[in-house]
Amino acid sequence: MFRHTARVYDLLYQATGRDYAAEATTLHELIQQRSPRAASLLDVACGTGGHLVHLRQWYEVVGVDLDPGMLDEARRRLPGVPLVEADMRRFSLDRTFDSVTCLFSSIGYMGSEQDLDRAVATMVSHLAPGGVFVMDGWIRPDAWADDEPIHLLSASDENVTVARMSRSRREGNRTFLDMHYLIGSRHGLSHEFEIHDMTLFEPAQYEAALHRAGLISVETLPSPSPGRDRYVGVTAAH
Numbered sequence: 001m002f003r004h005t006a007r008v009y010d011l012l013y014q015a016t017g018r019d020y021a022a023e024a025t026t027l028h029e030l031i032q033q034r035s036p037r038a039a040s041l042l043d044v045a046c047g048t049g050g051h052l053v054h055l056r057q058w059y060e061v062v063g064v065d066l067d068p069g070m071l072d073e074a075r076r077r078l079p080g081v082p083l084v085e086a087d088m089r090r091f092s093l094d095r096t097f098d099s100v101t102c103l104f105s106s107i108g109y110m111g112s113e114q115d116l117d118r119a120v121a122t123m124v125s126h127l128a129p130g131g132v133f134v135m136d137g138w139i140r141p142d143a144w145a146d147d148e149p150i151h152l153l154s155a156s157d158e159n160v161t162v163a164r165m166s167r168s169r170r171e172g173n174r175t176f177l178d179m180h181y182l183i184g185s186r187h188g189l190s191h192e193f194e195i196h197d198m199t200l201f202e203p204a205q206y207e208a209a210l211h212r213a214g215l216i217s218v219e220t221l222p223s224p225s226p227g228r229d230r231y232v233g234v235t236a237a238h
C-alpha cells in the first residue's frame with residue numbers, strides 16, 4: 001500500500017496544511033465529553049503516528065497498522081509506544097482501552113460490508129465498558145465529485161523532493177486512486193506507483209456496523225475532511 005512511499009507521507013500531508021495537533025485536540029475533547037475518565041487509547045490504522053504523537057500527552061497510547069513501512073515511520077516518531085503490525089479485521093491485543101479510534105478514512109480500505117462489520121467488531125472488542133469509539137468514514141457517495149479527477153501535490157525538505165500526481169475514478173461503490181510519485185534525493189530519482197482501492201459506504205452502512213458491534217449512543221458528526229463523516233459510539237458502562 002504505502003510500502004515505498006511511507007517516508008514521504010508526512011511531508012506530503014504537511015504540504016496540504018493538514019493539522020494533526022488540532023485534530024488530536026478536537027478528538028480529545030470529544031472523547032472526554034463522552035468518557036471523562038478515559039486514559040488509554042488505541043489508534044487502529046495509525047499510519048505514521050500523526051495523531052498519536054499528540055494524543056500521547058493525554059493518553060497511554062498503542063497503535064495498529066497493516067503497513068510495515070508506515071509503522072517504521074511511526075516507530076521513529078514514537079519511541080517506547082507499542083506499535084503492532086496487524087489487519088484491523090482480525091487482531092487481538094489481549095487487553096482493552098478507554099477509547100479506540102480509526103481516523104482519516106482508513107476504514108474505506110474495507111472492500112465489502114462484511115469486512116466493514118469485521119473491522120468494526122474487532123476494534124469495538126478492544127473497548128472497555130463505557131469506552132468511546134471514533135471512526136472517520138471515506139467520502140460520502142453523494143459527495144464524490146467526478147469532475148476533478150487529477151490532483152498534483154509536491155513538497156520538499158532538506159533530504160527529499162516529492163511530486164505526487166493522482167487520478168481518482170469511481171466504479172459503482174468502489175473508488176480507485178491511482179497515485180504516481182517521483183521522489184528525488186541525493187541518491188537519485190525514483191518512481192513509485194500505487195492503486196488505493198476504497199469503498200464508498202453509505203452513512204447508514206457505517207451506522208449499522210456500529211450498532212451491530214454493540215455500541216450505543218451512535219452519532220454521526222462532521223469529520224475533519226470535507227464530504228466525510230465521523231461516527232462515534234460508546235459501549236455500555238458494565
Ligand SMILES: C[S@@+](CC[C@H](N)C(=O)[O-])C[C@H]1O[C@@H](n2cnc3c(N)ncnc32)[C@H](O)[C@@H]1O
Pocket residue numbers: 001002044045046047048049050051064065066067070086087088089103104105106109
Ligand atoms: C490514509 S492512511 C491514514 C493513516 C493515519 N491514520 C493518518 O491519519 O495519517 C490509511 C492507513 O490505513 C492503513 N490500513 C489500510 N488497510 C488496513 C487494514 N486492513 N488494517 C490495518 N490498517 C490498514 C494503511 O496502512 C494506512 O496507514
